[in-house]
Amino acid sequence: MHGVTSLAFQIGDCGGLRVEIAGTRAVLRHSGALWLEAERTMVVADLHFEKGSSYAARFGQMLPPYDTRETLDRLEREMALLSPATLVFLGDSFHDGAGEDRLPGEDRSRIAALAVGRRLVWAVGNHDADGPRALPGDVVDEARIAGLTLRHEPLPGAQPGEVAGHLHPAAKVTSGRATIRRRCFVTDGRRLVLPAFGAFTGGLNILDQAFAPLFGGPALAAALGPRRVHAVGWKSLRPD
C-alpha cells in the first residue's frame, strides 16, 4: 500500500480534520459527523436507531433499549456546536423498517425537533429503504450538495465527489503493547466513507476487501478519538 504524502490534511479547531474531497472543503469531526461549513451542512451516517429493540423484537434478545437516546444525545451535542442549516442522515437511520413504530414517545419528539428551523434530509439505505413515514424531513435516494454526491452505499469504480456510509469503517492500530480499534473516516481525496454514528453500531476493518474496490490509490484513515481525529496512514493499520 501507498503512503499518504500526497494527501493534504490539517488538524482544525475542535480536533476536526480539514480535508478536500474532490475540491470541496470539508471537516471530519471527531464525533463522526462530516461538516460542510460553506453550506452549513452536517452529515451523519448509519444511525441505526432502535437497533437494541430490533434484537428484542426479532430474537428475544434484550439488549439495552437506550441506544436511540444515546445516539440522539451525541447528535444534539454536535448540533449545538455547529448549528447546521441542513442535517443529512446518510441512510440506515433506522435499524429496520419497523423501527420508527417502536420509538419511545420521548425519542420520537426529539427526532422530530431536529427538523425544526432547518432542512432535514433522509437519504435511504438498505435497512430503511422506505424512509420514515411519520417523521418530518425530505426522503431522497441521494442528495447533491456543494458539488458532492451524498448517498448511502458507495458505488464501485471511480466516483469522484461521492460521500457515503454503509460500510461502518474502523481502523485498528497496534503500537508497542497496546492495540486500539476505532471508528474512522476513509478518504483518498476523491471520495469519502463516513463512520457509523449510531451507539450500537460495530465497525468493519478498513483492510477488509469490501474497501478495496473503492480506494485504488493512497488513502487516509481518520480515526475518532475522544477529543480529536487522528490521521492514520495505511502502513500503520492492522487487520483484525
Add this chain to the structure above:
Amino acid sequence: MAEATALPPRFQQWFAARGWAPRPHQLAMVEKGRLGRDALLIAPTGGGKTLAGFLPSLIDLTERPPRNTPAGVHTLYISPLKALAVDIERNLATPIREMGLSIVAESRTGDTGEARKQRQRLRPPDILLTTPEQLALFCAWEGARNYFADLSCVIIDEAHSLWPSKRGDLLSLGLARLRRFAPRMRRVGLSATVDDPDLVRRWLGINESPPPCGEGAGGGGVSAEPADPAPAPPPPPLPARGRGSHSVDLVLGSGGAQPIVEVLVSGGKVPWAGHTAEHAMAEIYEIIKGARTALVFVNTRFQAEFAFQELWKLNDDGLAIALHHGSLAAEQRRKVEAAMARGEIRAVVCTSTLDMGIDWGDVDLVIQLAAPKGASRMVQRIGRANHRLDEPSRAILAPANRFEYLECRAAADAILGGHLDGEPARVGTLDTLAQHVMGCACSEPFALTDLYDEVRTAGPYADLSWEDFETVIDFVSTGGYALRTYDKFRRIVPGQDGLWRARNAQAVLAHRMNVGAIVSPAMINVRIGGGKRPMGGRKVGEAEEGFFEAMTPGDTFIFAGQVWRFNSLVGADAFVTPAPDKDPKMPSWGGSKFPLSTYLAGRVRAMMHDEAEWPALPPDVQEWLGWQKVRSIIPGRDEMLLETFPHGKRFHLVCYPFEGRLAHTTLAMLLTRRLDRLGVGPLGFVANDYAVNIWSLKPMDALDLDELFAQDMLGDDLEAWLAESFLMKRAFKACALISGLIERRHPGQEKSGRQVTFSTDLIYDVLRRHQPDHLLLRCARADAATGSLDVARLGDMLARIGGGRIRHAALDHVSPFAVPIMLEIGRERAPGDAAGEMILAEAEEDLIAEAMA
C-alpha cells in the same frame, strides 16, 4: 462406625479376591447410604474415594426389587471435567463386570454423540456420569421431572474445586431443582482436604427452613482446623446458623502418610529476582533423572514453555519430557496423557491443567517451579504423586527468588502442619440465577413463590431476598430496564394460570445453546502457514485473543515447545512458521493467575519478622534479611513496610502489603490516582505478589501516609476508576454471557470473537450512562471486586494497617527488599531480547551494589 458385614457377600468376596480390605471411610459411606443421609467425604487422593462414593449406589441397585416398568436414572455422578466423567465410566466397569452386577453406567458430556444421547433419553442408564453443564441442560428439558423421578443419589466429585465458583452456584441450583423432582434423593460430595468443611457442607446441603430465625450455630459436631494463626483479620462470620451443613454428614478419610516436602536451594543460592527458577534447571534435570515419573508444575503457560525449553537444552540423555498446558491442541494433550498412562514419560511440565482428575501412571515426584502461591493447591498437586495412600508422596519446591524462598518455606511448613488456605463463604451470583430461571421456564411452567422457595434451598442462595429474586425475574423476562420498551417482547411470560413459561420455541432453543457458567476468552487457532493468503495449515494449538495483539509480523515467540515466527492473523487463525534458530522474542510475561494466599502471606510476614527463624534459612537469604535490617527496616507482624527513595532521576515509593498481585494492582491504580491529585506526578507502577512500586517526578517522603492509605480509597476513587476499567468491561461481558443477555458464539456463526468483544463494550457504555443500577452492572461490579480486583482483600489490608501501622523508611538508596520489584520495571517490556537482557543484567548489578553499599 459401620462393620465389615455392612457389605453384601458379593461385595465382600470381590474385595477379598483383589486382596483388599474395605477402608473405614468406604464402610462409613455405605452406612450413610443405608441411613439415607447426605454425606460429604473428605479424603486425600489415593484413598479409594470414588469407589466410596459409588459403593452405596452399587449395593442399592443390586438389592432393588425387579420392576415392571423400566427404571429411570438411579445415580447421577457429576465431575468438573469431561475427561474425568469418561474415565470414571471406564473405572466403574471393572467392579460391575467382576461382580457380575446388572448395572448400566454411561457417561454423557458435550462430546457424546447424538445417537447415544437420544438412547439415554429413552432408556436411562442406572448410573449417568456427567458434568455441571449437562445438569443445567437437563434442568431445561421438557419432561425433566419425569426423567429424574427415580433419582436416588447425586454424587459430586472434586466438590472442593466446584463450590467456590459460578459453576458451583449453577450446580447448587440444579441440585435444588433435582430435589423437587426426586424428594428422597441423597446428595454425596467427594472432596480433597479443605480448610473448612462446613463451607462445603453448607453449599452441598439443603437449606430446609428458609430465613426467618437462626437455628443455633455450628454444623454437626465437626470442628475445622483453626483457620488462621496469622494476624490477618478473621473471615467474615458465617450467618449464625448451620442450616445447610446440618443436613450433610461429614465422613473423614484417614490422612495417609505425611508427604515429604523439600525446598530446593540449587547450588546453595537463591537469586535476587526472577520468576523462572532458571538457575535451578540443571539440578532439577538431575532430580528428574532419579525419579520414575515427575510432574513439574508451574504457574503460567509462559513458565511452562520456558521450563520445557530449558530442560530440553539439558536433555543429553534424551529423557521423554513432555509439555501439558491449556493452550495446546486437545489432541496433543490427550497424546501426552496416553503416553503417561503407558508409563513412557519421565517428566511432564504442566500448569493447573493437571491439578486434578485422572490418575496417570506412576508419578513418584512432584516438582513445583517457582512458589506455589497457596498451600491448598500445593497439597492437591502433591497428591498427584503416588496414588498409594500408605507411601509418602514426595515433592520439591524450587523458589525463583528470595521472597519466593520464604513463601516456599511457609508452604512446606503449612503442608506438614495441615494448615490450608481459607475461602470466604459463597454468596450465589445473580447472573447465574438468571440463567437457571430461564432454564426452569424452558422445562415447565413455574409459580414465582415456588421457585423462590426452591432457589433458597440451595446453599449459596439461602439468603436471597425477594427483591433480588424479582429483579432477576424482571431481567429474564424483559431485560430489567427502567424504560419499559420490551414489555411486549418478553422471554418468559405469566399465563392465565399465573405460572411463568418460556415465550416460544426460539427462546428455549437460544437458552439451550447458551447454558453453563464457563466463560473463556475468545481463542485464536495457531496454524502453520505463511505468505499473503495463507491456507489453513496444521493446527498447533490455541491461544487467548490477547496473545497476538502486541505482536507484529516477523516477531518470534515460543509456543508448544518450539520457536515460531508470527506471520499474520486472519479471522480466528494466527499463521506461523517454525523459526528454529532464532532467539525468541517472548510474549508478555504475565503473572500467576493465582494470587498469594492470605495464609501464606501471613506466614511469610511472620518469618521475616521473627529473627529466631532466620538461622534455618539459606545463607544468602539470611544475609539479605540482615542487610534489610541494617539498610532499612524489618517490619513487625502487623505492620506494613513502606520505603521511599530516589533512584536515577525518579523517586520511588515501595510498599510491601503481601496481599497478592491482583490486590496490589488495584492498590497501585488507586494510589496513583491519589498521588496524581497530590501533585506528585506519578509516572508508572509495577506490582507483584509481595510489593507495589510507584515512581514519580517529585519526592514522596513527606506525604501523610495514613491519609494516603485511608480506607475511603475504596469508595469514590474505586468507583471512578472502575467505570473506565478494562477489567469491568471484561467482567461485564462474562455476566452478559452467563445471564443470557448476549449469546455465545458457536462455530460458523461469526468470523471472529472480536465483534462480540466490541459490542459488549458498546452495551456496557450505553448501559452505564443510562441505567447505572442495572442488575448486570451490579453483577459485574461484584465479580470484579471479588475476582480480578480482589477489592475484598485490599479492604482487609487497609483495615489491618490503619491506625498508624505503616512503618515508613525514608531512604537515600534502594533497599535489599526493593531490588526484586525494581528489576520488574524493565523486565515486563522486553524479556528474552538480547539487548534487553544486557541492560537488565547491568541494572541488576548496579541495584544490588547500591542496596548493599
